[in-house]
Amino acid sequence: MFKVRVIPCLDVKDGRVVKGVNFVDLRDAGDPVEAAIAYDAAGADELCFLDITATHENRGTMLDVVRRTAEACFMPLTVGGGVRTIDDIKTLLRSGADKVSINSAAVANREFVKRAAEKFGEQCIVVAIDAKRVKRGGGSDRWEIFTHGGRNSTGIDAIEYAQEVVSLGAGEILLTSMDRDGTRQGFDLPLTQAIADSVPVPVIASGGVGNLDHLVDGIRQGHATAVLAASIFHFGEFTIRQAKEHMVRAGLPMRLDP
């Protein structure tokens, strides 16, 4: 039986985990590779690295992190952050990433998604969408695409954008609600459902997880096929196993391989 995926996401800056990971005794809580090994052992279904390195010069450190992770962890790895060119994708995949997540570069140039999917296959092209609810005078609310961590509005409708990037070859959508990110109030379920129901590819729900019920809601009500969370796992609040067992109790099909 096909299972729902639980994906921990690590923000990595200059080769170090931002704020660290403290759910297990790590020699170095800031080493993304150690964190990845721990999540691998804990039964995470995939792993996601988001590179938030600001300078181009330090980008090479991420490739080293990816390489060392792929040497030690035999699980799917998605890497995002600063993916702008076909060469960026090639070097990440060559280093050991299985999928790359494209964000602003796709907003700026949709053709990039098409070229990337044609070159590397749709299965490894994830488009990350940061969406925010926008009040519209007269009409109803809608969600728009924001870039630069939610600071820059683009005026692009999130649902239309999702459909467009999928038609161009995105094999998966990583959907983050900028309204909910960091709030611990749960996913933006209407947003998640609206996107998941309007595209044929898998949608990963992200942004706002504060408890384990939120993970269940993302699948049940949001119609996502996978859930991504960061802080509830990194700081030892819940283990991956606890999350999955909670989701099993809620009736969801989960992988509990030892």
Next chain:
Amino acid sequence: MTVAIVDYGSGNLHSAAKAFERAARSMEEPQKVMVTRDPDAVFRADRIVLPGVGAFADCRRGLDAVDGMLDAMSEAVRVKARPFFGICVGMQLMATRGKEHVTTDGFNWIEGDVEKISPCDENLKIPHMGWNTLDLVREHPVLERLPLGPNGRHAYFVHSYHLNALNESDVLARADYGGPVTAIVGKDTAIGTQFHPEKSQRFGLALISNFLKWKP
């Protein structure tokens, strides 16, 4: 003993190589894993691994671009009876034809076409991306001691097409994704998995170990 992982510009060779190296380290008999685009090295190897991600036609084109590689592989597997392991599109290439976007010839080692999966449940997304259990169709040495079935272990899939084998005897295992999906094929000294053993954690490493031990 040498294991040649065929490098034809497709796929995540790094992951496949690392997984085979890890599995090889636990073998009693030392096995050297090499990533190569040299047809002679592939021809001389004791085992051959063909990874592949992306589209069927692209992978076929990439393989054909390496002069003499397909001939070396075919002769090693079909004449010298060397064990062969195709992964994902590397497995699909074993089919008669691929029908992804355009119709492209495969190796015709396993009769059948590579066709788009069409889950009957419209809530199921394509690609089939994630973890699924496997249902045994036919016993095989590479499946020894692997817990299959609905309560068994999971394998990691990422694909939209699968090998619809003409002969049931060529299918070793299937997954269910709104209908049957060919997960493992096997014929003579060749096997292939639609899923990624190099991404399937302990289950995948156990399967790779079985392949490295297999003496057909």
